[in-house]
Each structure stands twice: as C-alpha cells, then as structure tokens.
Amino acid sequence: MMAVKQTAGRDTLGKFAPKFAQLNDDVLFGEVWSREDKLSLRDRSLVTVTALMAQGLTDSSFQHHLMAARQNGITKPEIAEILTHAAFYAGWPKAWAAFRMAKDIWTEDGTDAKTAHANAMVFPIGQPNDGFAQYFIGRSYLAPLSTEQVGIFNVTFEPGCRNNWHIHHADRGGGQILVCVAGRGWYQEWGQEARALHPGDVVNIPVGVKHWHGAAADSWFSHLAIEVPGENGSNEWLEPVNDAQYDKLDK
Numbered sequence: 001m002m003a004v005k006q007t008a009g010r011d012t013l014g015k016f017a018p019k020f021a022q023l024n025d026d027v028l029f030g031e032v033w034s035r036e037d038k039l040s041l042r043d044r045s046l047v048t049v050t051a052l053m054a055q056g057l058t059d060s061s062f063q064h065h066l067m068a069a070r071q072n073g074i075t076k077p078e079i080a081e082i083l084t085h086a087a088f089y090a091g092w093p094k095a096w097a098a099f100r101m102a103k104d105i106w107t108e109d110g111t112d113a114k115t116a117h118a119n120a121m122v123f124p125i126g127q128p129n130d131g132f133a134q135y136f137i138g139r140s141y142l143a144p145l146s147t148e149q150v151g152i153f154n155v156t157f158e159p160g161c162r163n164n165w166h167i168h169h170a171d172r173g174g175g176q177i178l179v180c181v182a183g184r185g186w187y188q189e190w191g192q193e194a195r196a197l198h199p200g201d202v203v204n205i206p207v208g209v210k211h212w213h214g215a216a217a218d219s220w221f222s223h224l225a226i227e228v229p230g231e232n233g234s235n236e237w238l239e240p241v242n243d244a245q246y247d248k249l250d251k
C-alpha cells in the first residue's frame with residue numbers, strides 16, 4: 001500500500017495542535033486515503049467532493065479536493081454529472097458555488113488550468129520548486145531566467161499556493177522586487193492589508209520587512225522574483241500564512 005503523502009496538517013498546525021496535525025497527515029491521509037485496495041483514490045475524491053459540497057464548504061480546501069479529484073481521474077463530464085446529481089440532495093445554491101470552482105479546474109477547451117496559465121505568459125513555468133517546498137503551502141514551480149549579475153526567477157503558484165511569512169535580510173542593499181506576469185495573486189506585509197496583484201504590477205520589498213506572496217485561491221499566479229544585490233543576503237523563513245487569514249482575502 002502506497003501512503004498518500006500529506007503535510008498540510010503539520011505545515012499549518014504542527015506547533016499549535018500537533019495531535020490534530022498528526023491525525024490529519026498520518027491517519028486521514030496516511031491511512032484512510034491510502035487504502036486504495038478498498039476504495040480507489042478516484043472514488044474517495046468523489047465521496048469527499050460530494051460531502052464537502054453538501055455542507056456548502058466551498059473554500060480553499062474544497063478547491064484542493066477538486067484539483068485532487070481531477071488528478072485522480074474524474075473527467076469534466078463526470079464532475080458535471082456528480083454536482084448536478086448532488087444538487088438535488090444537497091441544495092441548488094451549493095451546486096452553483098461548487099460549479100464556479102469546478103469550471104476553472106476542468107477548463108472548457110480540454111486543456112488543464114496549468115497549461116492555460118503557461119500559455120498566457122512568455123516565461124516558462126519551470127520545474128517543481130522542491131528546494132523551497134517546505135516554506136510553501138501548495139505547489140509552486142521555479143524557472144531560473146538569470147543566474148548571473150542579478151538573479152531573476154519566474155515563480156509560479158498553483159491556486160491557493162503561497163509562501164510562508166519571510167524576511168529578506170542583507171547588511172547593505174538587498175531586498176526583492178516582484179514583477180507580476182500572469183494570473184492573480186496577493187502580497188502582504190506584516191500588519192498591513194493584503195495587496196491584490198495583477199499582470200504588470202511591481203512590488204518593491206525592502207530588506208527587513210516581514211511579508212508573503214502567492215496566488216489567489218481561484219487562480220494560478222506567476223511573478224518574476226528579482227534578487228536585489230546586497231551584502232550578506234539571506235532569507236529568514238517564518239510561520240505559514242494560515243487558512244483563516246488566507247481564506248478571508250477573497251471575501
């Protein structure tokens with residue numbers, strides 16, 4: 001039996017509620033979701049999506065489960081049929097809310113949302129950002145564009161993905177500039193309102209300022225990250241942006 005790997009519990013609540021985090025990652029995902037010999041991942045996705053929709057829980061966790069459902073093999077005609085069927089038992093408005101999110105995940109022309117996002121920009125998406133995955137919630141991708149003189153990287157976030165709070169340090173100079181290239185995202189400095197980001201927006205992040213950046217809950221997002229040259233530059237990674245903070249943004 002191949003365990004389904006999940007670290008969202010520990011990433012988000014590992015310090016605050018270690019037992020809950022362990023039950024989420026090791027029992028719910030590590031044991032229950034992993035019992036593929038009893039029920040396939042596809043069928044488990046079907047049950048989960050229906051159960052969440054029936055409660056009207058169409059938040060970022062629902063979006064995560066819709067994306068998992070697509071990955072687990074549920075096709076566009078099938079999700080349309082599942083939500084239509086469930087609408088009669090769970091409630092019409094709940095199906096409307098669910099369809100709004102499903103439509104962006106199973107896109108009209110048959111290309112998936114990631115491909116559509118890639119086609120919307122001139123820079124590549126690059127490879128899974130495994131080196132920094134521990135500092136992100138959700139999946140991100142990294143494409144190095146310039147690694148000489150000034151480092152420039154295209155960073156792509158899947159919907160709902162964001163990096164942890166962090167600080168760019170340097171003794172002189174330093175900091176970071178973001179140039180938004182595609183999709184919709186957010187930037188927030190500690191103690192400030194979050195700023196919505198759109199293609200063409202530029203964010204100047206001073207040294208020493210605690211902040212995070214990432215995608216909107218319902219959109220892929222890419223920005224160039226430009227490393228401003230400085231002396232003794234380093235990044236200090238802090239706590240994740242928790243779901244309660246993040247889920248408020250689009251409301």
Ligand code: MN
Nearest residue numbers: 166168176205
């Ligand atoms: Mn940053």
